[in-house]
Amino acid sequence: MRVLMIAPPGAGKGTQGALIAVHFGIPHISTGELLRDHVARRTGLGLAVQAYLDRGELVPDQVVLDMLRGAMVAAKAAGGGFVLDGIPRNMHQARAAYLIGRELQMTADVALHLQADDAELMRRLLARAALEHRSDDTPEIIAQRLALYREVTSPIMSWYRDRGILVSVDAMRSAQQVGREILAALEAMRPFLDLVPEQARLPVDLTGLGDAFGATDPAVDPSG
Numbered sequence: 001m002r003v004l005m006i007a008p009p010g011a012g013k014g015t016q017g018a019l020i021a022v023h024f025g026i027p028h029i030s031t032g033e034l035l036r037d038h039v040a041r042r043t044g045l046g047l048a049v050q051a052y053l054d055r056g057e058l059v060p061d062q063v064v065l066d067m068l069r070g071a072m073v074a075a076k077a078a079g080g081g082f083v084l085d086g087i088p089r090n091m092h093q094a095r096a097a098y099l100i101g102r103e104l105q106m107t108a109d110v111a112l113h114l115q116a117d118d119a120e121l122m123r124r125l126l127a128r129a130a131l132e133h134r135s136d137d138t139p140e141i142i143a144q145r146l147a148l149y150r151e152v153t154s155p156i157m158s159w160y161r162d163r164g165i166l167v168s169v170d171a172m173r174s175a176q177q178v179g180r181e182i183l184a185a186l187e188a189m190r191p192f193l194d195l196v197p198e199q200a201r202l203p204v205d206l207t208g209l210g211d212a213f214g215a216t217d218p219a220v221d222p223s224g
């Protein structure tokens with residue numbers, strides 16, 4: 001099972017990602033967790049990205065794409081499944097993640113969208129702030145992260161919808177209810193995923209993403 005999640009901060013990516021990972025026995029790849037771990041250990045990378053996290057801004061794409069590649073190679077060695085949490089976050093990352101997946105023959109089976117409104121997300125994140133003391137869980141930074149999600153992350157959904165792999169769930173309910181619905185949907189899809197080889201799935205035309213995606217590299221033929 002290969003799943004990527006598209007969800008605003010506070011929608012439950014971490015919780016649901018962990019649930020999916022345990023249920024299917026696959027690695028949970030969270031770019032936010034990996035970055036926070038670097039910051040906590042004060043590695044060179046951690047020192048370089050800390051200000052981005054503190055401001056609620058995206059770190060440079062290449063940083064997270066390098067992390068993604070390493071984690072995907074490890075996931076392949078571990079059986080080929082994964083659940084991505086926090087990446088892709090914009091059109092460029094979506095395209096790059098797809099190309100890494102093509103190269104490793106492990107593109108996503110499902111793009112799982114967790115839907116929730118901003119008022120509920122703000123409420124949850126402020127509640128979490130009281131418990132976890134994350135540097136980016138202040139009201140101003142939360143508002144910035146939610147705006148960034150609406151502006152640059154949420155538009156990538158149309159691409160996954162066109163590919164026929166988008167699954168949207170209502171994440172306004174309890175974590176337990178949402179988790180049950182996600183696992184039921186993924187289990188229902190599992191036999192189909194095993195039967196239909198990757199080459200036989202819907203073709204993907206990267207140019208369909210429009211201007212926001214940037215110019216398509218002519219050296220890469222996504223249909224090939």
Ligand code: AMP
Nearest residue numbers: 031032052053057058059064086087089
């Ligand atoms: P998260 O735990 O997914 O909410 O991510 C926390 C923070 O880590 C974000 O606000 C960004 O600063 C950074 N981050 C995580 N994933 C990415 C990504 N794919 N691209 C850029 N920045 C990211």
